[in-house]
Amino acid sequence: MDSLLQHMAGQTTSCSDGASSTTPAPATGSPVTGQMVLLDMFFPGFSTFSAFVQKNLNIDLNLYIPLVLICGALTFAWQYFSEYCWDLIDRYMMSVVDVRTDDEIYNMLMGWVAAQKFAQGARRFVVNTNLNSRTWWLWRYDYDDEEEDGTEEDGGGAHHSSAKGAGKKALAYTPTFGSHWFWYKGRLLCFRRQQSRDMAGFSLPSEREEISIKCFGRNPWILKELLLEARQVYMKRDEAKTLIYRGATKGSGSEPTWQRCMARTSRPFSTVILNEKVKKELIDDVTDYLNPATRRWYANRGIPYRRGYLLHGPPGTGKSSLSLALAGFFKMRIYIVSLSSIAANEENLASLFSELPRRCVVLLEDIDTAGLTHTREDGKVVAVDGSGSDDMVPGQITPGDGTTTTPTPSGRLSLSGLLNILDGVASQEGRVLIMTTNHLEKLDKALIRPGRVDMIVEFGRADKEMTAAIFRAIFAPLEGDEVDTPSDADSVSVTTTTTTSSASPKDLSAAAEETRKVNEARRELERDEATLKVVELADQFADKIPAHEFSPAEIQGFLLKHKRNAAAAVEGAEQWVVETRKEKMEKELREARERREKEEKEKEEAKKKKEDGDGDQKEKEDDDKEETKEKKAEKKGKKERRSRKHHKKTSRRSRRSRKNDSDSSDDSSSSSSSSSSSDSESESEPEIVKEKKSRRKHAKKEQNETIPPVLVKEDTIKVQVVPVPVVVPVTITPAPEADNTDDLDKAVVEVKDILVPQISVTEVKEVRSTGSEDGKDSGYGTP
Numbered sequence: 105m106d107s108l109l110q111h112m113a114g115q116t117t118s119c120s121d122g123a124s125s126t127t128p129a130p131a132t133g134s135p136v137t138g139q140m141v142l143l144d145m146f147f148p149g150f151s152t153f154s155a156f157v158q159k160n161l162n163i164d165l166n167l168y169i170p171l172v173l174i175c176g177a178l179t180f181a182w183q184y185f186s187e188y189c190w191d192l193i194d195r196y197m198m199s200v201v202d203v204r205t206d207d208e209i210y211n212m213l214m215g216w217v218a219a220q221k222f223a224q225g226a227r228r229f230v231v232n233t234n235l236n237s238r239t240w241w242l243w244r245y246d247y248d249d250e251e252e253d254g255t256e257e258d259g260g261g262a263h264h265s266s267a268k269g270a271g272k273k274a275l276a277y278t279p280t281f282g283s284h285w286f287w288y289k290g291r292l293l294c295f296r297r298q299q300s301r302d303m304a305g306f307s308l309p310s311e312r313e314e315i316s317i318k319c320f321g322r323n324p325w326i327l328k329e330l331l332l333e334a335r336q337v338y339m340k341r342d343e344a345k346t347l348i349y350r351g352a353t354k355g356s357g358s359e360p361t362w363q364r365c366m367a368r369t370s371r372p373f374s375t376v377i378l379n380e381k382v383k384k385e386l387i388d389d390v391t392d393y394l395n396p397a398t399r400r401w402y403a404n405r406g407i408p409y410r411r412g413y414l415l416h417g418p419p420g421t422g423k424s425s426l427s428l429a430l431a432g433f434f435k436m437r438i439y440i441v442s443l444s445s446i447a448a449n450e451e452n453l454a455s456l457f458s459e460l461p462r463r464c465v466v467l468l469e470d471i472d473t474a475g476l477t478h479t480r481e482d483g484k485v486v487a488v489d490g491s492g493s494d495d496m497v498p499g500q501i502t503p504g505d506g507t508t509t510t511p512t513p514s515g516r517l518s519l520s521g522l523l524n525i526l527d528g529v530a531s532q533e534g535r536v537l538i539m540t541t542n543h544l545e546k547l548d549k550a551l552i553r554p555g556r557v558d559m560i561v562e563f564g565r566a567d568k569e570m571t572a573a574i575f576r577a578i579f580a581p582l583e584g585d586e587v588d589t590p591s592d593a594d595s596v597s598v599t600t601t602t603t604t605s606s607a608s609p610k611d612l613s614a615a616a617e618e619t620r621k622v623n624e625a626r627r628e629l630e631r632d633e634a635t636l637k638v639v640e641l642a643d644q645f646a647d648k649i650p651a652h653e654f655s656p657a658e659i660q661g662f663l664l665k666h667k668r669n670a671a672a673a674v675e676g677a678e679q680w681v682v683e684t685r686k687e688k689m690e691k692e693l694r695e696a697r698e699r700r701e702k703e704e705k706e707k708e709e710a711k712k713k714k715e716d717g718d719g720d721q722k723e724k725e726d727d728d729k730e731e732t733k734e735k736k737a738e739k740k741g742k743k744e745r746r747s748r749k750h751h752k753k754t755s756r757r758s759r760r761s762r763k764n765d766s767d768s769s770d771d772s773s774s775s776s777s778s779s780s781s782s783d784s785e786s787e788s789e790p791e792i793v794k795e796k797k798s799r800r801k802h803a804k805k806e807q808n809e810t811i812p813p814v815l816v817k818e819d820t821i822k823v824q825v826v827p828v829p830v831v832v833p834v835t836i837t838p839a840p841e842a843d844n845t846d847d848l849d850k851a852v853v854e855v856k857d858i859l860v861p862q863i864s865v866t867e868v869k870e871v872r873s874t875g876s877e878d879g880k881d882s883g884y885g886t887p
């Protein structure tokens with residue numbers, strides 16, 4: 105090494121002597137050491153700096169080089185040693201909890217952390233308007249929070265609200281990547297946030313993070329306590345809300361999971377308008393079912409602890425609303441799956457059901473969806489291709505034979521599959537199952553048998569009472585409503601006069617209290633008056649709306665347009681009825697037309713396919729055969745005719761020779777013979793025609809058998825008006841350029857007074873009366 109340095113020093117010296125020196129010689133003329141060259145290599149300019157220091161401060165830095173090196177080595181060793189020691193402590197003397205970012209606990213913990221002082225005081229931090237996990241199935245946008253943030257106390261909650269006022273999103277601050285120490289219940293804990301390198305290529309940067317909390321000691325109880333507290337705080341936020349989860353798949357081909365989609369303020373049960381007796385029965389039934397004693401009762405008797413309800417009725421009659429209100433009433437989460445969604449196949453549904461918590465409401469929407477509507481009767485096994493069953497309905501893909509448990513080939517849900525999921529081992533006991541349908545009649549009896557469905561609740565279109573109740577629910581003044589009444593102005597003047605006239609603070613407060621009471625009483629009186637008025641208007645409104653024709657949702661929709669003016673709603677009711685009927689009619693016609701067009705298209709496509717297929721070739725062969733047959737028959741006919749003619753001629757000749765016959769009789773005989781010849785023709789040809797006809801008939805019959813024309817009650821029938829030739833009176837006048845008035849080759853033809861029948865009926869709808877429940881007609885007739 106020394107020789108190398110010496111050599112390098114020598115080289116440099118020689119270079120410095122020469123003209124092309126790369127390293128300038130120190131200005132002081134001190135000897136350039138080997139160390140100096142080496143140092144210059146690692147720290148360019150060191151020699152210049154050292155020469156400068158020596159010249160101005162008279163310190164030879166070369167003397168300190170070993171010391172600097174020793175310090176550097178020590179620092180490096182300490183770093184290594186401390187890291188090693190810290191690693192040992194971390195591994196053997198600390199407890200750690202890792203929090204997964206794709207689990208709801210992430211949302212809970214981050215909410216808690218954001219509310220802590222160490223997070224709010226952090227010098228380097230992350231700011232969010234939504235603390236929830238970036239993983240999409242955990243992501244939720246808190247609309248409710250947006251409203252509440254404006255009223256939240258500043259800095260107190262999880263969200264540090266920097267701007268007050270409704271609609272402003274609060275900002276939440278959380279510590280940035282790194283370790284952050286904080287005290288919790290007298291213990292020192294470390295919150296660690298770091299970027300994950302595992303999923304670098306697959307996920308968004310915002311999704312790539314790892315969270316952990318550490319504490320000293322081998323007992324992690326303090327961490328568990330912290331997590332429980334975080335969960336409690338998180339749940340408390342949702343206490344007055346109904347948590348809605350929806351079944352969803354995380355991505356293509358991955359496992360389905362329950363995604364929290366909303367936390368709605370619980371809907372009071374009273375706001376769902378339904379027969380009070382039915383409502384009470386339902387609440388009593390669920391209350392009894394959720395009683396712990398009932399659970400034991402079921403367990404002791406070996407009966408599966410489950411309860412099912414079926415809500416059926418037309419769309420917009422309150423089935424979903426009742427389910428949500430029920431969940432809110434019993435403070436249960438609601439898990440919703442729509443069976444009409446594409447993802448609702450057997451495998452996914454089974455997986456979702458196995459993930460259900462013990463106490464919850466499961467809402468299966470649209471239970472009448474395709475694939476579940478066939479009747480599963482004993483001995484009736486339906487082929488998978490759908491052939492040979494009268495029970496198949498259009499759109500049904502998965503017939504199921506009542507024994508299958510494997511996913512159907514099409515990936516859709518089969519009835520047997522659903523039954524297995526509802527009753528199977530994976531099905532959680534203790535849940536309240538609610539199924540909704542628009543078509544009770546389409547459901548299989550097996551699906552709604554007792555044990556699976558213990559109570560059936562029917563929802564109907566609004567009758568008079570219901571209409572009035574909806575009206576009252578919308579317009580009746582409620583506690584907390586902002587009502588602009590003249591009493592507000594009055595109350596201010598009362599207070600003002602009282603305050604100016606009173607002398608002592610005691611009197612002042614007493615007067616203020618009195619005023620408040622007076623105002624309160626007045627407001628209550630006004631509210632009562634307003635309520636009475638609303639009741640009156642509700643009756644008037646209900647009189648104008650035909651019973652059992654409109655769903656509560658439709659009526660509610662109309663009333664919401666006039667939500668600040670009840671009288672206007674009553675006034676516009678009749679007009680609305682007419683318009684809605686018209687709209688409905690048009691919609692129905694449009695839908696029927698679309699359906700028909702679709703069916704025709706499908707038929708045409710099927711026909712084309714048939715023609716293109718193998719059958720086409722066969723048909724061709726048949727046709728060829730037929731043609732040759734026809735030709736043969738024709739030839740045969742001609743031969744026969746010829747022989748007959750020949751026979752006729754000879755007989756005529758013989759008759760003439762006998763002079764027995766006149767020309768007329770000859771004619772008649774000829775005519776008779778011609779008729780007989782035509783007869784023979786009609787005898788020979790009909791054979792083929794007959795065969796053709798019968799074949800065509802057969803084909804038609806076959807076609808009809810494969811697609812039976814099934815008419816359902818609400819179907820539309822197409823009536824075709826066949827154009828008929830009409831004899832029309834015309835005036836024919838010669839054209840002006842014509843030379844001859846009789847020359848009608850160039851003529852003007854004028855059609856006069858022709859009445860063309862204008863028939864434009866394309867649909868005939870089955871006539872149904874819209875009678876009221878008591879059998880009387882509502883008076884509005886058929887739309």
Ligand SMILES: Nc1ncnc2c1ncn2[C@@H]1O[C@H](COP(=O)(O)OP(=O)(O)OP(=O)(O)O)[C@@H](O)[C@H]1O
Pocket residue numbers: 375376377378417418419420421422423424425426541542563656657658660
């Ligand atoms: N019986 C009812 N009482 C109170 N509100 C009702 C009632 N029926 C319908 N509504 C109102 O109409 C709207 C739609 O109701 P909802 O979704 O519950 O109907 P649905 O029967 O579940 O419809 P669908 O069969 O299409 O799912 C809601 O906003 C709800 O407030």
